[in-house]
Structure formats: structure tokens, C-alpha cells
Amino acid sequence: MDQVDFLNGKTRVFGIVGDPIxxxxxxxxxxxxxxxxxxxxxxxxxxxxxxxxxxxxxSLLRLHNLDGLxxxxxxxxxALAYAQALGPQATQVGAINALARHPQGHWxxxxxxxxxxxEGLRRRGVSLRGKRVLLLGLGGAGAAIAAAVAGEQPSCLHxxxxxxxxxxxxxxVVARISPATHIVTAPPDVxxxxxxxxxxxxxxxxxxxxxLAVTRLPPEMLVFDAIVKPEETPLLALxxxxxxxxxxxxxxxxxxxxxxxxxxxxxx
Amino acid sequence: MDQVDFLNGKTRVFGIVGDPIxxxxxxxxxxxxxxxxxxxxxxxxxxxxxxxxxxxxxSLLRLHNLDGLxxxxxxxxxALAYAQALGPQATQVGAINALARHPQGHWxxxxxxxxxxxEGLRRRGVSLRGKRVLLLGLGGAGAAIAAAVAGEQPSCLHxxxxxxxxxxxxxxVVARISPATHIVTAPPDVxxxxxxxxxxxxxxxxxxxxxLAVTRLPPEMLVFDAIVKPEETPLLALxxxxxxxxxxxxxxxxxxxxxxxxxxxxxx
Numbered sequence: 001m002d003q004v005d006f007l008n009g010k011t012r013v014f015g016i017v018g019d020p021i022x023x024x025x026x027x028x029x030x031x032x033x034x035x036x037x038x039x040x041x042x043x044x045x046x047x048x049x050x051x052x053x054x055x056x057x058x059s060l061l062r063l064h065n066l067d068g069l070x071x072x073x074x075x076x077x078x079a080l081a082y083a084q085a086l087g088p089q090a091t092q093v094g095a096i097n098a099l100a101r102h103p104q105g106h107w108x109x110x111x112x113x114x115x116x117x118x119e120g121l122r123r124r125g126v127s128l129r130g131k132r133v134l135l136l137g138l139g140g141a142g143a144a145i146a147a148a149v150a151g152e153q154p155s156c157l158h159x160x161x162x163x164x165x166x167x168x169x170x171x172x173v174v175a176r177i178s179p180a181t182h183i184v185t186a187p188p189d190v191x192x193x194x195x196x197x198x199x200x201x202x203x204x205x206x207x208x209x210x211x212l213a214v215t216r217l218p219p220e221m222l223v224f225d226a227i228v229k230p231e232e233t234p235l236l237a238l239x240x241x242x243x244x245x246x247x248x249x250x251x252x253x254x255x256x257x258x259x260x261x262x263x264x265x266x267x268x
Numbered sequence: 269m270d271q272v273d274f275l276n277g278k279t280r281v282f283g284i285v286g287d288p289i290x291x292x293x294x295x296x297x298x299x300x301x302x303x304x305x306x307x308x309x310x311x312x313x314x315x316x317x318x319x320x321x322x323x324x325x326x327s328l329l330r331l332h333n334l335d336g337l338x339x340x341x342x343x344x345x346x347a348l349a350y351a352q353a354l355g356p357q358a359t360q361v362g363a364i365n366a367l368a369r370h371p372q373g374h375w376x377x378x379x380x381x382x383x384x385x386x387e388g389l390r391r392r393g394v395s396l397r398g399k400r401v402l403l404l405g406l407g408g409a410g411a412a413i414a415a416a417v418a419g420e421q422p423s424c425l426h427x428x429x430x431x432x433x434x435x436x437x438x439x440x441v442v443a444r445i446s447p448a449t450h451i452v453t454a455p456p457d458v459x460x461x462x463x464x465x466x467x468x469x470x471x472x473x474x475x476x477x478x479x480l481a482v483t484r485l486p487p488e489m490l491v492f493d494a495i496v497k498p499e500e501t502p503l504l505a506l507x508x509x510x511x512x513x514x515x516x517x518x519x520x521x522x523x524x525x526x527x528x529x530x531x532x533x534x535x536x
Contacts, residue, residue, distance in 0.1 A: 002297060002300055002301070002522065003293075003296035003297045003299075003300045004274070004296050004299045004300045004303065005296070006272070006274060007295040007296050007299050007310060007311070007312065007313075008293075008295055008296050008313075009289055009290045009291055009292040009293065009295060009313050010290045010313075011295060011312065011313055013312050013313065013314070019332075021277055021332075021333060022277045022278045023277055024277040025271075025276075025277070027275040027276050027277060027279060028271035028272050028273070028275050028276050029270060029271050031271075031272045031275050032270055032271045032272045033270070035272065042275060042310065042312060043275070044275065044279065044281050044310060044312060045275075045276075045277050045278075045279055045281065045333055046281070046331055046333070046334075047331060047332035047333040048330075048331065048332070049330070049332055052327075052330050055326075055327060055330070056327040056330055056331070058323075058327075059320075059323060059324040059326075059327030059328065060327065062316075062317070062320050062323070062324055063314055063315060063316065063324070064287075064289075064315035064316070064317055065289060065313055065314070065315035066314075254270065
């Protein structure tokens with residue numbers, strides 16, 4: 001037959017909105033996940049120029065067969081304004097990376113970066129409950145990871161970012177979510193920590209640096225790096241050399257995609 | 269790999285805009301044709317409510333990785349306003365069914381219904397040059413077919429539509445395009461005709477009627493029906509019973525898709 005089997009007039013359309021757009025991985029990965037769930041749906045890249053965002057968004061949301069959007073750089077904070085209701089993570093973090101059309105017709109928003117990290121760890125059999133966690137970087141993804149980790153009730157959450165106001169702000173958020181967690185905001189120290197999470201960009205795309213000043217890591221430590229490219233960052237290379245358990249950015253991405261598709265299917 | 273192979277961040281996006289949208293066949297057929305040409309591209313259904321068209325269109329055209337749109341009911345006439353330049357068919361017919369992003373950045377429009385019909389016939393080895401052609405129906409598709417048939421310089425073009433002003437208007441258009449063609453606008457008569465083209469909706473979706481009052485057709489006649497569903501219309505059934513050569517709506521659609529993808533690749 002002179003036709004493809006993954007598109008037709010009944011296909012529900014989803015999009016990832018970003019500027020630039022060519023580097024995104026959601027089209028191939030989210031579409032795969034939706035097909036695994038039996039959905040007649042595709043997620044396409046939508047390159048919206050930053051200056052056009054507020055003009056284009058209302059029209060996209062008016063497309064009658066468009067059921068959800070994912071947002072990437074630089075739109076995670078601005079997209080919040082288009083959600084008529086927010087999930088608990090988005091409320092805490094003040095940003096969204098997914099909008100879904102609620103069965104009642106309005107748009108609901110949530111952020112899944114942090115939930116994806118927790119889901120990626122859960123899939124490796126790792127629970128953060130009662131653990132001592134060191135989190136580096138509290139930008140967009142890091143803030144979401146802090147909120148999601150807090151939801152798992154670690155015994156201690158040590159957060160560090162070069163911008164002190166980010167540490168203060170997230171300390172308040174974490175205290176609200178998990179009052180029993182001991183919160184530390186100070187320069188990083190791996191001593192006594194069970195889990196190290198890197199949410200800084202240090203180590204990305206050929207950057208040979210480590211996100212903290214260490215020459216070795218305790219072998220019983222679990223080390224996660226949110227960076228997707230390269231798959232093997234300098235931090236993960238050191239962790240492996242030291243015998244640590246390693247969890248990669250791709251596993252967070254897979255966890256996040258599963259959670260986003262759950263949300264697209266049952267927006268709440 | 270946990271990903272599909274037909275979508276990524278570099279995929280160029282095309283859409284078909286209509287209301288309703290579920291019945292369209294372009295997503296699977298145009299995407300197939302684009303993949304055959306080696307393009308990293310998909311054509312997705314875009315359900316724009318008729319009342320939203322003029323609000324949504326400027327935003328769609330601002331999507332930086334969207335390179336073309338196809339228009340179906342009820343937008344072929346309204347879409348004309350969004351083309352900064354028109355192809356020759358669109359200029360004559362006053363409607364477009366495709367908009368393409370020109371390399372210089374502006375949008376150009378053309379209508380391919382008629383060109384698709386001529387291409388469908390050409391692929392069956394049929395030339396209309398010097399032929400006597402009877403065309404029934406001068407609505408959107410019919411008018412486009414009249415203009416495209418005129419471009420082939422038939423010796424005679426007999427057109428009929430229940431709305432007399434459509435006949436008058438298309439008689440003028442055909443005279444401009446092919447001054448040597450003998451034009452007839454009168455109730456249809458198959459006598460002496462080489463080719464019968466049905467562009468009326470009579471015979472669609474279980475309608476048991478014929479688009480003209482005949483009980484048989486000359487066996488040397490070529491009979492084409494623009495209707496796609498059902499594939500076998502009452503007219504085509506009669507034509508086959510009478511030994512005529514039969515060309516189906518699907519062949520026009522294939523011809524049209526080839527022409528539209530040519531246009532998307534090299535907008536002019």
C-alpha cells in the first residue's frame with residue numbers, strides 16, 4: 001500500500017515546543033512510548049521562536065486534535081501561564097514541561113523532570129526514602145529534581161548551586177514538601193552521602209570537568225547524572241572507576257517519558 | 269531501541285487543515301510519498317474549527333519547522349488569503365489546496381485537484397489533448413479539474429453544473445486558458461464524447477444515483493470519477509459493465525499527492 005501505517009486522519013497530535021528544536025529527543029521517544037500504549041498519536045517537533053511564543057501558544061491550544069505539549073528551553077517558565085490548573089510539582093517549582101488537555105476541556109500543567117529522575121531510580125530498584133542525598137545544581141531541572149526527591153522523604157537533602165538564592169528558595173520548598181528531611185545548603189561534600197545527583201551542566205558535550213572537587217567517590221554511593229550527551233560524563237566515568245552504582249541521564253529521560261505519557265492519557 | 273525511526277527533532281512538519289479532519293487520507297499517503305523521496309518529514313492532521321481559521325493560520329505559518337499545509341473542506345477558498353503568490357491554477361480557480369514555504373521565506377499557494385486528475389490520467393497513458401471531454405460538476409474540485417483539463421487543450425470541453433453561474437464562470441476561465449477548445453455548457457450528453465469526468469458528489473457514500481441520466485455508455489469512452497469512497501461508484505459500475513476504461517478517484521489522489529510533494533520540494 002502506498003501509505004504509512006503510523007498516521008491517519010484520526011491520529012491525535014502532540015508536540016514539543018522549543019527554540020532551538022533540532023536537538024530534542026522527545027519526538028522519537030514519546031511517540032514510541034505512546035505506540036507501546038496502543039495510542040494512535042504522534043509527537044512532532046514544533047519550532048516556536050522565543051519572540052513568537054505568546055502569539056503562537058493560544059492558536060496551538062485551539063487545534064482541536066492536539067492533546068498535549070511538552071516544553072523545552074527556553075519555555076518551561078513561560079508555559080506555566082497557559083495551564084488553567086497545575087500539578088503538585090509545578091506548583092512547587094513554578095515551571096511546567098507538559099500541558100495536557102483535560103477531558104473537561106481546560107489545560108493542565110505539570111513538570112516531570114524531577115519525577116522522571118525518581119522514576120529512573122525506581123526502575124533500578126533504588127528508593128530515596130530515608131537516604132542521604134547530595135544534589136548539585138538547582139536550575140530548571142535541578143529545582144524539579146529537588147522537589148521530586150523531597151517527595152520521596154530522604155533523611156537528608158544537601159543541595160548546592162552557585163546562585164545562593166536558588167538554594168534558599170529550594171530549601172523552603174523542600175521543607176514544605178518533607179518537613180522531616182534534614183536540609184543542608186553548603187558547598188558539596190560526598191562524605192556520608194548515599195546518593196549523588198548531578199543536575200548541573202558541568203560535564204556536558206566534551207566539558208572535561210567534574211561538577212564537584214573530588215578525586216574519588218565512596219564505592220557504596222549511587223551516582224546519577226542528568227546529562228544525556230555524552231552518555232558517559234567525567235563524573236560517571238569517575239564513579240564507575242570507584243565501583244559506584246551509576247544511573248544515566250537516559251534512564252531519567254525514559255522515566256520522564258513514561259510519566260508524561262501517563263499524564264497525557266489521564267491528565268489530573 | 270525505545271524509539272520510532274520516522275520522527276526526530278530535525279523532522280520537517282507539514283499539515284492538512286480541515287474541519288472535520290478524521291476522514292482525510294493525506295497524512296498516511298503524503299507522508300509515504302515524502303518518505304519515498306527521502307525527506308525527513310511528516311504530514312499530520314490539524315483540526316482547525318472553521319470559526320478559528322483566521323486566528324490560527326498566522327500562528328501556524330510562524331512555526332519555524334513547518335514547511336507546508338494542505339487545505340480541505342471548508343478552507344480552500346479562505347486559504348487563498350495566506351498565499352503571497354499564487355500558481356497559475358490557483359489564479360484561475362480562485363482557491364488553493366496547498367501552501368508551501370518558498371526558500372525566500374514567503375508562502376506560495378496552488379490548487380492541485382485538477383492537476384492531480386490530469387496526472388492520474390497521464391499515469392494511465394491517457395492524454396486529453398484533442399479529446400472531447402464531458403465534465404460534470406463545477407464546485408471546488410470540478411472548477412480545478414476544468415482549469416487543468418483546459419491546460420491540456422482538449423478539442424471540446426462540455427461542462428455542466430446545476431448552478432448556471434458556475435458554468436458561465438468556468439466557460440470564461442477555460443476560454444482564457446485554451447482559446448482553441450470548443451466550449452459547451454448545456455445539460456450533459458455522452459454522445460460523441462471521448463472522456464467523461466464526474467466531479468459531482470453524486471454516487472458518494474452509498475448514494476445509488478448516477479450523476480447523469482443514462483442507461484449505458486459507449487464502450488470506447490474513458491470514465492473517471494473523482495469520488496474516493498466508495499471506490500466503486502454507481503457510475504463506475506455502469507462504465508465497467510459497458511466495457512469502458514475506468515479511472516478511479518484514488519488514482520487522481522495519487523497523482524495529486526505526487527504533484528503536491530513536488531511543490532513542497534520546489535515551491536514556485
